[in-house]
Amino acid sequence: MSGAHEGQGVQPAEQPVGIDELLERVREGYDRIEPQEAYDAAQRGEALLVDIRYAALRDRDGVIPGALVVERNELEWRLDPRGSHRAPEATSHDLRVVVICNEGYASSLAAASLHQLGLRRATDLVGGFQAWRASGLPVTASA
Numbered sequence: 001m002s003g004a005h006e007g008q009g010v011q012p013a014e015q016p017v018g019i020d021e022l023l024e025r026v027r028e029g030y031d032r033i034e035p036q037e038a039y040d041a042a043q044r045g046e047a048l049l050v051d052i053r054y055a056a057l058r059d060r061d062g063v064i065p066g067a068l069v070v071e072r073n074e075l076e077w078r079l080d081p082r083g084s085h086r087a088p089e090a091t092s093h094d095l096r097v098v099v100i101c102n103e104g105y106a107s108s109l110a111a112a113s114l115h116q117l118g119l120r121r122a123t124d125l126v127g128g129f130q131a132w133r134a135s136g137l138p139v140t141a142s143a
Contacts, residue, residue: 023105026112032126035135038098042066047096048089050079052110053129055142057102062139064132067100075099075110080117097122104128 017025033041041047049067051058052075063069068089070078077085081092089095097119101107107124114122125132133139 023108027108029115030111030123032104032108033098033123034126035132035137038100038125038132039135039137041096041098047098049098049100050075051100051129052107053100053102057129058142061129061133063142064100064129065138065140072101072106072110076113076117079114079119081119093118094121095119099124100132101125101128103130 033047038047038049042049049064051064051067051069052072053061054071058069068087070087074085077083078087079090079095079097080086081090081095083090097111097114099107099110099114099122101110101124104125104127107128111122111124127134
């Protein structure tokens with residue numbers, strides 16, 4: 001025998017997390033926002049709406065007037081207030097950002113990523129753009 005005690009040695013690997021569990025975990029880290037609340041906050045100048053849907057969806061369904069359109073793969077670079085590629089709207093880590101995807105799934109992961117950058121007030125829209133539109137909130141044709 002090598003002298004090692006039973007139970008010592010290689011630790012078992014952590015079990016992989018499925019996407020449903022991952023979504024549940026990241027959503028526990030912040031309060032998600034409903035369409036009407038997001039609209040009202042944006043109208044008062046208290047929130048920046050950020051549409052991360054890809055161009056084909058924006059072309060098909062339209063856009064939210066006043067929302068900043070940022071492709072998902074550019075989101076962190078465009079919203080990091082200290083980043084060299086930041087959008088002019090990315091003024092502070094205290095900025096309330098509402099991330100909007102098509103149905104409210106990818107936006108949850110995006111909001112969690114923004115939290116890692118220090119944007120502690122980042123959240124996402126429950127139900128995404130589809131819930132916004134179903135609520136009768138303003139939508140215009142894509143430019």
